[in-house]
Amino acid sequence: MATIDTSLVAKLPLFAGCSADELDAILKEARSIRVPKNGNVFEQGEDAHSFFVLLHGHVRASKLTPAGEQVVVRYVAPGETLGVAMAIGLPSYPATATAVDDSVVLAWPTAAWPRLVERHPALATNTLRTVGARLQETHSRVIEMSTQQVEQRVARALLRLAKQSGRPVETGVEIDFPISRQDIAQMTGTTLHTVSRLLSGWESRGLIEGGRRRIVLRAPDQLVALAEQTPDDTAS
Amino acid sequence: MATIDTSLVAKLPLFAGCSADELDAILKEARSIRVPKNGNVFEQGEDAHSFFVLLHGHVRASKLTPAGEQVVVRYVAPGETLGVAMAIGLPSYPATATAVDDSVVLAWPTAAWPRLVERHPALATNTLRTVGARLQETHSRVIEMSTQQVEQRVARALLRLAKQSGRPVETGVEIDFPISRQDIAQMTGTTLHTVSRLLSGWESRGLIEGGRRRIVLRAPDQLVALAEQTPDDTAS
DNA sequence: CGGGTTTTTGATCTCCTTCAATCCTAGTGG
DNA sequence: CCACTAGGATTGAAGGAGATCAAAAACCCG
Known part of the structure; x- marks a missing residue:
């Protein structure tokens, strides 16, 4: 050895x-x-x-x-x-x-x-x-978990994962290991359904780019904005 | 000195x-x-x-x-x-x-x-x-917070406080310092309204005995039962 | 007795879960 | 190389636990 x-x-x-x-x-x-x-x-x-x-x-x-x-x-x-x-x-x-x-x-x-x-x-x-x-x-x-909504928590979780284990790719930053919606749900105290809905929404707005056990953050700054948003914040 | x-x-x-x-x-x-x-x-x-x-x-x-x-x-x-x-x-x-x-x-x-x-x-x-x-x-x-309902969390919080800082009194175990509904809400990630409703319910069922910033657990065993109850448990 | 804090209780609303299918996509074995 | 399959993802509909809004009541201290 x-x-x-x-x-x-x-x-x-x-x-x-x-x-x-x-x-x-x-x-x-x-x-x-x-x-x-x-x-x-x-x-x-x-x-x-x-x-x-x-x-x-x-x-x-x-x-x-x-x-x-x-x-x-x-x-x-x-x-x-x-x-x-x-x-x-x-x-x-x-x-x-x-x-x-x-x-x-x-x-x-x-x-x-x-x-x-x-x-x-x-x-x-x-x-x-x-x-x-x-x-x-x-x-x-x-x-x-005490003070924020699911949307904020999921956004934060993605940002943390990207910071800790992000790999730059052409379209943004990819989380460098396979991670499912279910995993994210178990990190944020919600259900995979809710996570799926959120990510789908973000994908259609161009914030992220998903796949089977794959997530790429295309616009981290917009996710930060989402994460910092308070419940009663209305879009400008 | x-x-x-x-x-x-x-x-x-x-x-x-x-x-x-x-x-x-x-x-x-x-x-x-x-x-x-x-x-x-x-x-x-x-x-x-x-x-x-x-x-x-x-x-x-x-x-x-x-x-x-x-x-x-x-x-x-x-x-x-x-x-x-x-x-x-x-x-x-x-x-x-x-x-x-x-x-x-x-x-x-x-x-x-x-x-x-x-x-x-x-x-x-x-x-x-x-x-x-x-x-x-x-x-x-x-x-x-990820897996349990508010009722279970509050019950657990009370039991922990009683264990850590409980003082035996005639009717049960009193939490040995002033603590408000608001404090309990801030420990369990809920609102003082929900805590108040729960405690009122428990008081009327004889599980606890409350007052202004005062809580006495009269039937800790029943609180344990409550805390262990899963959401779909129905009363026997 | 007065005033502020704490608690209670009602009514409404909403975010999220739960239930239920369906649809994908990546392996896998023929 | 391609059909098959199983885990993963998406999406709709309905329901509910608990938040929020709103007042009133109770209590304590000065």
Whole structure:
């Protein structure tokens, strides 16, 4: 098994403030794992045996409710950490992580975490920052769901996805992984029907360009306008 | 200025794994501050000069949206940390913390955080755990808002408040600080009108007992049943 | 006792869900 | 290479949970 190329991961937030030597030592304990499209990195409820960094591809983290409904927690982009259950004191994964594209992750055994943190305190600090950022994002989501209409929420969701994982194409910015109307519905707390209606409307107005599990934003600025619109705003 | 009584704070989660000496050293840098009812511990957007532990009383953390709507993020009970913006890399407070009762907080200058963490790595680990737990709770909230009706969400909110800050009284469990219908609406993403209607209904069925900014749960078990009820459940 | 906050309750309205088909599109296997 | 098929998307119609609009009532504090 070849060691992992340090240059690829040297500037990830998780390793901020680590020397090259430290990084080497840390990476020596990691394994690189290929996860095929639609494969699971880990599953909700499963014993948290490892934590990960996504190197390549895209991963969807989703939770299943007791009633059997699925909610998308977030999409993970390359460079982000996932499965840090242990670090936050959970014995098992709180969500399922599914590769939406062929993906590659670095994996460390959870058991190594306490030792790694002791030797490299920056890991704890960096993880704290990451988890804090996610807490902020999740709060934003709560606030959106409390105060905004579905249309605004969906527009915002698309803009965030495009920002996080957008690829420029001729006609605009394409979301760089397959995503269905259903997925968007599960991110925004609505139904695929409503999402479909909204996207259809936007497509006919030229704001976006859709396809089977594909979305291209043609006029992000107009989507921003939509997202910022308050319920009682009337078109000028 | 008297030093703070260590025995009161020795077993807070923030200081788990700290020796008595360490605790002494850490507490030496803190000031104890009294915040009167309706006073703010800190305000959203304000420079994050300090972080806090609530010693006594109750604090409401709320966020104001650009559109001027308020959302209650959480209620803080004695022993919990608040205002840890700096630790998660924020230069200013993301929410406003208001005492809903006369309260007392311990305050450390934010500037001391990096040094404290360096000397007492357990602080970072413990804070990570706390922030992780809050992330989980916030995810639960997103899931509830995505999949449950208002009635279920309000019932759950009451049960959580009672669990976190309930005081046993003759007729049941009283939420131990003043809380209005409006506050509950802002916690559950609905309007005070809907909350009022629900609580009125529950009161007439003997599940709760209300008053001006006062709520007593008389039959928590029945509220649990309500909270677990799925939309298409019909009464037996 | 007065005035402001909090709560209640009614009536109406609307955004979104739910129900129900139908239509596409990309794989797949012959 | 093409028909077949299954998951995904679209679209219509109807209904309902909860928001909004509007007042009145209750309560607390000074």
